Amino acid sequence: MKVETKPARCKECGLCKANCPKGAISFSEHTNAAGYHPAVINDELCIACGICYTVCPDGVFHVLGKEA
């Protein structure tokens, strides 16, 4: 896993999906406690660029980072 998410915080605003350069983000079929479909990352497509972290207003994403 490259990016950890906190689905409970997601408000499904869609900014991460719109900005993801690899089309790696979709929204879950399930809803969180607030009634939103939280963002889900396709780890195979994800390149850990951190753009989702940068644009997310709700602190959903944690880019784990790794050594070369």
Add this chain to the structure above:
Amino acid sequence: MAEMMKGNEAIAEAAIRAGVRFYAGYPITPSSEIMEYLSWRLDEVGGSFVQAESELAGINMVIGASACGVRALTASSGPGISLKQEGISTLCDEGLAAVVITQVRYGNGLGTLLSAQCDYNRETRGGGQGDYRCIVLCPSSIQEFVDLMRPAYELAEKYRTVVVMMGEGTLGQMMEPVELPDFVEPERHPWALNGHYTYKKIGIFERDSRKEAVELVEKYNTIKANEQRWFDEGVEDADYVFVAYGVPGRATLGAIRELRAQGEKVGLIRPITVWPFPEKAFAKINPNVKGVITVEENATGQLVDDAALYIKKTHKDRNIPAYALTYVFNTPPIHSIKEDYFKVKNGEIKEVY
């Protein structure tokens, strides 16, 4: 040794000696000399002075400095104090300590520059929005004003509240011999904001307003029980007891002494705190007293409401009348108070309650 000083300048120097290290305010007659003096004096003691863009800004700067645990002061009068009310309410809400000086001047709206006691109701009832009270101190001389400055901060900090020092234009503008108090070394309070978050704070949406209100009532009850201050003379055997604060309180003291010399059984209660009102002084009044008489520098009679409330509360067996001698503005001369006393005694002036 006592030296002749102008009231506002003596008050400002006493503030420095009480540990005040921040002042923000806006000029207004008859309080301006306080800020004029502090504009250069604070600098000398390592404090900070801001001539604010308005009274509103002034009290909010005081909020900022007080939140950081510094003894902060603002002073104003009539309309300026109206503008400060939201800030005073906020200080009370946040449990911050501050002292506000008002040198009261007469009138509604812009009003006049004349010395008065027309803002009694506003100061004693917590003049802004909400459900709070400020401790209100009412000195009757420059010396008493100066001597109360340090206790004012001690009260404000003990109870985490606002202390209003309610003077009158006269107290700011006249000169009297004054002995200045010693210097207090200022210290920051442990609850101060210092950038390190050493004092934890509850988020605004997590506050329990019902619980806070109950705690506030407990605090106010403690203040009422412990902090009543007054001067009294001749109340135990008096037929009539005068009630007057501030400079009119001094004039009334002169009047009762002259009346006593003429054989009239009169006494005086001069409240030094008008909130909490000195109920304990009323308990000392002669059970057979014929009436209480307020002497006030306003037209509508404001102090008389409290005087009536407390004489009726402490002397429940009879309906003791409460009279108001209202002189609108400026200190009433002793002879006027004496003449009006006889009008009360002879039934020419009717009771208010």
Add this chain to the structure above:
Amino acid sequence: MATKERKVPALVDKPMDFCPGCGHGVVSRLIMEALEELDQLDNIIFPIGVGCSSNLGAGLECDRLHCCHGRAGAVATGMKRVNPDVLVVSYQGDGDAYNIGIAETFNAAYRNEDITVIVINNTNFGMTGGQMSLTTMEGQKTSTSVHGRDCSITGYPIRFPEMVAREFPGAAYAARGTVTSPAQINKLKQYIKNALEAQMNHEGYSIVEVLSPCPVNWGMTPIKAMERIEKELIPYYPIGEFKKRGENQK
């Protein structure tokens, strides 16, 4: 391939009550990132405005005071005067800083108080339901300009950072950024950092205004709201530094 860890600073790492797609969340995170990188997280007091900015006062675990509406400029002045070495950063909306608070905002800048002012400009009063503010665009429909803002009777949208740069020679830094894209967000973070560094070095007053989306009150999706900022707001409210550090008169 090496990748960098990106983690929300602990101070703001919590659920926020802002609406979906609101810009406040990004800006508050950027402020904390900047403070973290400048090693100032333990040296900060926030006087916080009234409005949606109040949400920051709710759960922020650091020294903060929720000010009377519009008065953060004055409260910040009092705080800074008695704590010259602590960073004092006011966090306010456009209604708070410009409408009701213009006297305090203006005068703090005028006196060149050594504070940093962050203004979230979303062109309306968000918290109270989207009323017109001083920054509402000409023709913009709000709940108090239902036919669109008529500037002939309500005035034109205010550009305060430009005014600071133009009129107050002592001010240290004035900029406007936005949150519409990763590139803009990174640029905004640099502006915030510049403002904080100006304060750390006692260079004078600093202000950063942020064009921020208010999708709910604008009646738009978060993505459309970002497009509106790019197409409508930026041409009127340019992004950039109007006064750079070192350009002020001392």
